[in-house]
Amino acid sequence: MGERAGAATPIIRLEKVEKWFGDFQALRGVDLEVKVGERLVVCGPSGSGKSTLIRCVCRLERHQRGRIVIDGHELDDSAATLNAVRSEVGMVFQTFNLFPHLTVLENITLAPIRVRRMPPAEARSLAMDLLERVRIPEQAHKYPGQLSGGQQQRVAIARSLAMRPKIMLFDEPTSALDPEMIKEVLDVMENLGREGMTMICVTHEMGFARRVADTMVFMDRGEIVEKAPPQEFFAQPKSERSRQFLDRILHH
Amino acid sequence: MGGYNWGWYVVSPWTEKGQGNIAFLLSGLGWTVLLALCAIALSVVAGLLIALLGLGRHRAAVAANRIYVEAFRAVPMLVMVLWVFYGLPVVIGLKLDVFAAGVLALALCDSAFEAEIFRAGIQSIDRGQHEAADTLGLGFLDKMRFIVLPQAIRRVLPPLGNQFVYMLKTSSLVSVIGLAELTRRANELVVTEYRPLEIYTFLVLEYLALILVVSWAVRLLERKMAASERRAG
Numbered sequence: 202m203g204e205r206a207g208a209a210t211p212i213i214r215l216e217k218v219e220k221w222f223g224d225f226q227a228l229r230g231v232d233l234e235v236k237v238g239e240r241l242v243v244c245g246p247s248g249s250g251k252s253t254l255i256r257c258v259c260r261l262e263r264h265q266r267g268r269i270v271i272d273g274h275e276l277d278d279s280a281a282t283l284n285a286v287r288s289e290v291g292m293v294f295q296t297f298n299l300f301p302h303l304t305v306l307e308n309i310t311l312a313p314i315r316v317r318r319m320p321p322a323e324a325r326s327l328a329m330d331l332l333e334r335v336r337i338p339e340q341a342h343k344y345p346g347q348l349s350g351g352q353q354q355r356v357a358i359a360r361s362l363a364m365r366p367k368i369m370l371f372d373e374p375t376s377a378l379d380p381e382m383i384k385e386v387l388d389v390m391e392n393l394g395r396e397g398m399t400m401i402c403v404t405h406e407m408g409f410a411r412r413v414a415d416t417m418v419f420m421d422r423g424e425i426v427e428k429a430p431p432q433e434f435f436a437q438p439k440s441e442r443s444r445q446f447l448d449r450i451l452h453h
Numbered sequence: 454m455g456g457y458n459w460g461w462y463v464v465s466p467w468t469e470k471g472q473g474n475i476a477f478l479l480s481g482l483g484w485t486v487l488l489a490l491c492a493i494a495l496s497v498v499a500g501l502l503i504a505l506l507g508l509g510r511h512r513a514a515v516a517a518n519r520i521y522v523e524a525f526r527a528v529p530m531l532v533m534v535l536w537v538f539y540g541l542p543v544v545i546g547l548k549l550d551v552f553a554a555g556v557l558a559l560a561l562c563d564s565a566f567e568a569e570i571f572r573a574g575i576q577s578i579d580r581g582q583h584e585a586a587d588t589l590g591l592g593f594l595d596k597m598r599f600i601v602l603p604q605a606i607r608r609v610l611p612p613l614g615n616q617f618v619y620m621l622k623t624s625s626l627v628s629v630i631g632l633a634e635l636t637r638r639a640n641e642l643v644v645t646e647y648r649p650l651e652i653y654t655f656l657v658l659e660y661l662a663l664i665l666v667v668s669w670a671v672r673l674l675e676r677k678m679a680a681s682e683r684r685a686g
Contacts (some may be wrong), residue, residue, distance in 0.1 A: 259588050287590035298585035302603050312589035312598055357585075364589060 205446035212237045212368060212399055218267035220253055220423075227253040228264065229423040235368075235416075239345070240394045241401045242410040242431075246446060250401040254420070255370045258401065259290045272367060288291060288316070291361030295352045295373040299345035299360070305332070306341045309360045329358035335389050350401070351382030355389055362393075369393065371402040405450060411435060418442040461646040474642060478655060481638035486663070488552065488622045488634060492559035496620075497613070499560060500567025501602075507572060509593060518568065525565035531626045534558040538630045555627035563620055570616065574609035575601055591663045607678045614671030618664050625660075635659055 220228035227250045235241055243251045254424040257269060258264040260276055260283060269276040274285045300308050309328035313319040319327070332338040335355035337348075345353055354374055361369060371390065377384040387409045394400055394413045404410065410417060410431055417434040419427040419442070427434065427443045438444045464478070465471030507518030528536075538554040541547040547556065578601050586596040628637035639656040643649045 261584055261587065283616035284590065287588060290588070292584075292588040294585065296581055298579075299584065300585070302599055303599075312591060315595050315599070316590040316592075352618060360585075360589070 210237065211235060212272050214270045216268045218257065218264045218266045218269060220257060220262060230267070231425055233425060235399060235401065235417070237247045238397045238399055240415045240417060242414040243401060243403045243420060244320060244405060244410065249420040250390045250423040251420050252372050255372055255401050255403055258426050259292045259370055260286050260439055263314070288364060289367045291366035291369045293354070293357050293361055293369065293371045293374050295376050299353055299357055301345050304342050304344055304355050308345065308356060309363045313363050328359070331362050340351050349382060350378045351385045354378065354386045358389055358451045368399045371400065371404065373403050375404065375406060407451060419446065459651065461651055463646050463651050464577055474646070477642060478635070478638050478659070480658070481633055481635035484632055484634035485624050487622065488555050488559070488624045488627060488632065489617070491556045492563065492624070493620050495556060495560035495618050496563040496567050496658045499564040501571050503564060503568035504571035504575060505597060507568070510574060522565045522568050525561055528562060530559070530562050530623050531629065533562050534626050534630060551627070551630050551632040554630060555624070555632050559620060559624060565615060568617060570609050570612045571605070574605035577608055578604050610671065610675050610678060614667070618667055621667065622660060
């Protein structure tokens with residue numbers, strides 16, 4: 202990891218991570234370091250292992266070989282590390298996964314109250330602050346089904362932030378959205394990055410990647426094929442596979 | 454009809470004798486309703502706990518769930534009633550009165566079915582709901598209590614209503630150990646009046662009326678929940 206080595210300590214470190222689903226190998230010896238405050242964008246064709254990568258980082262999937270270390274905690278099966286990781290890593294899903302039977306406010310306050318033991322009044326005021334930040338405080342008492350996709354995804358981001366994570370993971374957060382709603386979600390993510398959040402975003406939004414990413418990662422067939430700063434990655438991709446991928450998604 | 458001489462006078466609301474008999478038959482209503490309510494309450498709670506055992510990660514708990522469901526689902530209700538009332542005092546020295554024995558027997562059999570209903574309902578909740586709860590750090594019990602069960606219960610309401618209807622009817626089996634519920638009362642009256650066809654027809658109408666009330670209540674509850682579901686999207 203040549204560029205900016207030593208600038209900051211890595212908060213996420215993957216060493217030779219391998220992951221199989223039955224006979225299918227989804228991750229092949231993935232090495233990756235992410236520093237505090239770094240904004241990483243992961244791209245690649247579907248089935249390349251991008252989602253699996255970040256799902257392993259938040260322990261929704263278990264890797265079978267190699268090591269994943271999050272802020273000093275190596276991921277294993279113990280409940281203690283699981284709790285440590287879950288409280289430090291926030292995850293935003295492609296399909297939002299809001300709780301449909303709870304209001305927007307309840308969606309956001311549930312985990313701080315139950316997991317962090319925060320007094321409900323404090324949790325509500327935190328939730329309102331976060332809704333201001335994602336610019337939909339007026340929706341607080343509605344149910345997720347009454348919101349547009351873009352609004353739902355912003356609530357999902359606020360819900361993750363309410364746990365005050367050190368790291369945010371985004372799994373194709375705009376792929377399920379109508380085009381006119383993509384920008385409002387990307388804007389929120391961009392602000393988050395500007396405020397210094399450590400982020401890994403799996404996305405096909407290359408405009409966003411150019412503006413926000415410190416580092417681009419290109420994956421194919423379960424491997425990290427290329428890792429470079431965005432200027433370099435978009436101007437002169439080193440590998441043939443990343444060149445072909447960029448050709449396909451930039452000129453269509 | 455078929456040369457049979459009907460004797461509806463035994464349950465005629467217009468004669469004193471008929472009124473007395475009707476009052477006698479209806480006196481079983483309280484026990485039937487109480488028996489079914491207590492049994493279904495116990496069995497829903499037990500069934501939910503058994504279902505949760507089967508959905509966690511502990512192998513022993515999952516095995517316990519399977520054994521419980523397979524064992525109790527296989528015991529005929531009548532056999533269970535007899536076994537609890539006459540068997541438990543002999544085997545473990547637990548002597549229950551007829552009502553307690555009836556509740557326990559019905560609940561034991563029914564809880565195996567309730568467990569499977571809850572399991573199906575819980576498993577029908579989208580995986581994304583579990584993943585969102587997991588990444589927020591909610592533990593298994595909190596995830597079930599706040600996220601999964603509130604959504605699952607709406608979906609299992611129709612089969613739960615079904616089980617309650619079934620419970621009302623099978624409570625008639627407790628008549629064999631002597632609880633003075635509807636069926637027992639009818640049997641007793643048949644012995645003195647010797648008009649089985651008329652009395653059992655009346656009994657059928659009693660169950661029908663009860664069950665129509667239950668169906669109506671379940672429908673009402675479903676509609677209420679469907680309304681809040683629509684509001685929730």
